[in-house]
Amino acid sequence: MRCRYFLAAALGLALIGSPAFSADEDKVPYWASIDTDVANMRVGPGNTFRIDWVYRRLHLPVKVLRREGPWRQVEDPDGARGWIRDVLLSRQRGAMVRADGLVEMHQAGASGSPVLWKVEPGVVGLLGECDKGWCAFEVAGHKGFVEQDRLWGAQNL
Structure with a gap:
């Protein structure tokens, strides 16, 4: 199992404005962010599929490309694609x-x-x-x- 974005690349300095939310969740693509300390990205939309990446980066932005039930196919900043459960994602943009x-x-x-x-x-x-x-x-x-x-x-x- 590969691990990605384990630690912050650097001490981040940033600012919070009002959160930017995307359009209707039914329409893809849209932006989301990792909303938990650990999120598994799988090769397919289900718990029986192999874990391809483990994200340990709260607020990491992802682009949601597809929806299948409670699963979202996402693309990360490096272009890796896979499936993450919707409950592990937030509409608060990172x-x-x-x-x-x-x-x-x-x-x-x-x-x-x-x-x-x-x-x-x-x-x-x-x-x-x-x-x-x-x-x-x-x-x-x-x-x-x-x-x-x-x-x-x-x-x-």
């Missing part, structure tokens, strides 16, 4: 910093606003509202704004 280097977290959603923190790639946090290319982001109680294109899970579907 995001993961995706960049080649440190990403600036600003006081406001504008490049000219003061930089509060610098966040490392792989950091996961809660995603707030996105507007004009900037998203509210919260990590470990630290709040700010990050450029939308630097976050996986912040895109519109």
Whole structure:
């Protein structure tokens, strides 16, 4: 059994805005996040299918691609796909910093606003509202704004 995202890639600094929720749950794709300390991703939609990945990363964003009963086929930030029970997922959106280097977290959603923190790639946090290319982001109680294109899970579907 492989283990993925066991520990936070770095101390995350982020900000919480109002939670961003996706459209009607019946429509796919939509964004969700891991809502438990341990979540098994299986190769098929059922408990009898082999566990392919074990996620240990609260708020890790996933893209829900299909629904089959209580199971959701998801894609993680690295492109791995599999099935997770719906009770292990939340509609509260998370995001993961995706960049080649440190990403600036600003006081406001504008490049000219003061930089509060610098966040490392792989950091996961809660995603707030996105507007004009900037998203509210919260990590470990630290709040700010990050450029939308630097976050996986912040895109519109």
